[in-house]
Amino acid sequence: MLTTATGYVNYWLISILMLVGFYGIIATENLLKKLMALNVISVAIIIFYLNLGQKAGSNVPVLFGEELGTVAAYANPLPHTLMLTAIVVGVATTGVGLALLYRIYNRYGTLEETDVLKEMRSDS
Amino acid sequence: MTANYPALIVIIPLAVAVITPVLGRISIVLAQLSAAAALLVAFISSLGALQHALAEGSWHYYFGGWAPPWGIEYVIDPLSGGLATLVSFIGLLVLIYAVPHLATKPARENTYFYTLYLLCVAGLLGMVVTGDVFNLYVFLEISSLAAYALIAFGGSRATVAGYRYLLIGTAAACLYLLGIGYLYALTGSLNMADLAELLPAVDAPTALVIATVLIVIGLGIKMALFPLHGWLPDAYSSAPAPVTGFIAAVMAKVSAYAIYRICFFVLKDTGTAIIALNMVGWMAAAGIIFGSIMAIAQNDLWRMLAYSSVAQMCYIALGVALGNTYGIYGALLHILNHAVTKGCLFLIAGSIAWKTGIRDITQFAKMCRKMPWTMAVFVVAALSMIGLPPTAGFFSKMYLVMGSVEAGAWGYVAVLVASSLLTAIYFFRVIEYAYLHQPAQGEAVKLEQENSVMARRWELPASMLMPIILLGIGVLTLGVLSEKIIADVIQFALPWGMP
The missing domain is CATH 1.20.120 (Four Helix Bundle (Hemerythrin (Met), subunit A))
Structure with a gap:
């Protein structure tokens, strides 16, 4: 029982991190904080993938010297490359989100969701 | 080349x-x-x-x-x-x-x-x-990020709608990414065909269920499957007309296709997809009724069409959830039909707003005189949405009903028939206002003057009218050719090859 709990401790932490992100999106009023919570979710998923690539006692998948080691000697590089893409996607999403927030703030003068919605209703 | x-x-x-x-x-x-x-x-x-x-x-x-x-x-x-x-x-x-x-x-x-x-x-x-499932995620994000920005072209209301769509859409993409992470952890592969071969041998039912649920929810949000459709009405009704026309026509459809592809081609032999699809079926049935009733309650033509999209996307989900030959015929045919029909309707709504600035259905009096061609196409497309022969919509609904009967799901049959009646209510309301309603006394004179000015030239520029009329012809052609389309293309798209 103890080994299962400790063996999966990193995954438990990742789940908690992701749920913190979802809580943030749902519970915060501020639109910018929602974007930050979104980043927390994507970081949690990135760490989840990176965990899949790790092995105890393994090294970077680079050929040092002449001899080729066994599969167990190298960490799996594929999740890292995948997450490179996911990080780029995350940066792009944050960029688009911030650009939209900038326009929202310029127009309504606030980033609190209820205030923005109130302003919108009084517009129409 | x-x-x-x-x-x-x-x-x-x-x-x-x-x-x-x-x-x-x-x-x-x-x-x-x-x-x-x-x-x-x-x-x-x-x-x-x-x-x-x-x-x-x-x-x-x-x-x-x-x-x-x-x-x-x-x-x-x-x-x-x-x-x-x-x-x-x-x-x-x-x-x-x-x-x-x-x-x-x-x-x-x-x-x-x-x-x-x-x-x-x-x-x-x-x-x-x-x-490749990861490649699909990357393209999903490319199209979504572009769509968020495109929606924001519609002004400040649209910016807020686009931002909310960004939050929901990115969370959805994250769920999908986590789902394929599970599949990757179980098999070490990301290729769809390879996954389909490797997954049945995997003995980890809990992880598979989690992966399936995450993928279906993630893509379900993207396709606006009820009750995950919250972003759709605001985004569709505030975006500029060409953007709405495009994303309403194909964007949600592509996510529906992705669900179909993953459930029937990747997860087909695992047994988890069936359970998830059963859930999807009832969500879809509820969504069809909900979307149709909400559409009746709208006065804004764009919002009405947006809620009608919620209902129509659920038709596709229902067909996929049925999972028998007729159900999938109906779903795939409806992807095609609804893309053409709803694209056409949103382009019409866009041109009416562009030409006259009117979005409210109750102000549509004499619209048939102002824009005769556009409104004629609107009637054709509306008949297709309701599902009257010989328009395209009739055939996809017919296959969906046949699929439900074959599966013995009489509840679905009732929902489909009821929804057709509800669809008829909200579209005939528009047609009634546009064709039969008399404008108020003061406005009638003004309208006559406007008409005499307009009569001298075309109601819309050629490059706006041409796509609308082409899509309108498409609605009729797809209806006439639907047997041929199924025989030539769709029957080869079934997961088990030929029926």
């Missing part, structure tokens, strides 16, 4: 999108022409690839010569080839439609619109043709 059709479908719009900001600096007409040319190339390539797939079986294209599961593979089978043809065709029509719509905007805004639009189309085409 012919040997590289699958790559050209995606690469040409993507490459042209990158150079469009430069071309736009030189001349805006150049940017328009290059965008149209790129989509035309994508359309021809899709058509060529589809023909190849129909003649010689599905076409596997390996990027850089790396065979799967190591390399990325594009798969053109009748399903993906057909959908790519549809997406690029609608993309091209809406691009033509967008030109007069943007004429009043500054050149810089025009340029960025075409850039983002091409990115959006390229992303959707990529989602359709890829045979």
Whole structure:
């Protein structure tokens, strides 16, 4: 029982991190904080993938010297490359989100969701 | 060139999108022409690839010569080839439609619109043709990010709607990414065909269930499956008309296709997909009723069409959830029919707002005199939405009902029939206002004057009217040809090959 709990401790932490992100999106009023919570979710998923690539006692998948080691000697590089893409996607999403927030703030003068919605209703 | 059709479908719009900001600096007409040319190339390539797939079986294209599961593979089978043809065709029509719509905007805004639009189309085409689940995620994000920005073109209300869509959409994409992370952890592969072979041997039912649920919810949010549709009405009703026309026509459909692809081609032998689809079926049935009733309650034509989209997307989900031959025929045919019909209706709503500034149905009096051609096409498209023969909508609904009967799901049959009646209510309301309603006394004189001015020229510029009429003809042709489409294309798109 103890080994299962400790063996999966990193995954438990990742789940908690992701749920913190979802809580943030749902519970915060501020639109910018929602974007930050979104980043927390994507970081949690990135760490989840990176965990899949790790092995105890393994090294970077680079050929040092002449001899080729066994599969167990190298960490799996594929999740890292995948997450490179996911990080780029995350940066792009944050960029688009911030650009939209900038326009929202310029127009309504606030980033609190209820205030923005109130302003919108009084517009129409 | 012919040997590289699958790559050209995606690469040409993507490459042209990158150079469009430069071309736009030189001349805006150049940017328009290059965008149209790129989509035309994508359309021809899709058509060529589809023909190849129909003649010689599905076409596997390996990027850089790396065979799967190591390399990325594009798969053109009748399903993906057909959908790519549809997406690029609608993309091209809406691009033509967008030109007069943007004429009043500054050149810089025009340029960025075409850039983002091409990115959006390229992303959707990529989602359709890829045979790799991670690649699908990347293209999903490309198309979604472009769509968020495109929605924000509609002004400050649209910016808020676009931002909320961004939050929900990115969370959805994250769920999908986590889901394929589970699949990758279980099998070590990301290739769809490879996953389908490896997954049945995996003995981890809990992890598989979690993966399935995450993927279906993630893509379900993207396709606006009830009750995950919250972003849709605001986004559709505040975005500029060409954007709404395009994303309402194909964007949600491509996510529906992705659910179908993953549930029936990747997870087919695992047994978890069946449970998830059963859930989807009841969500869809509830969504059909909810969407139709909400549509009746709207006075804004755009919001009415948006809620009607919620209901219609659920038709597709229902067909996929039924999972028998007729159900899938209905779902795939409805993807095609609804893309053409709803695209057409949103373009009409957009041109009415562009020409007269009216979005409220109750002010539609004498619209049939102001815009006779547009309203005539509207009636055809509305009949298709209701599902009257010989329009396209009738046949997909017929297959859905037949599929429900075959599955013994009489509840679904009742929902489908009830929804057709509800659809009739909200569309006949528009038709009644536009054709039969008499305007108030004071307005009648004003309208007569307007009409006499308008009678001398066309109701809309040719590049706006032409896509609308083409789609209107498409609604009728698809209805007449639906048997042929099923016999020639859709029956090869079934997961178990021939029925």
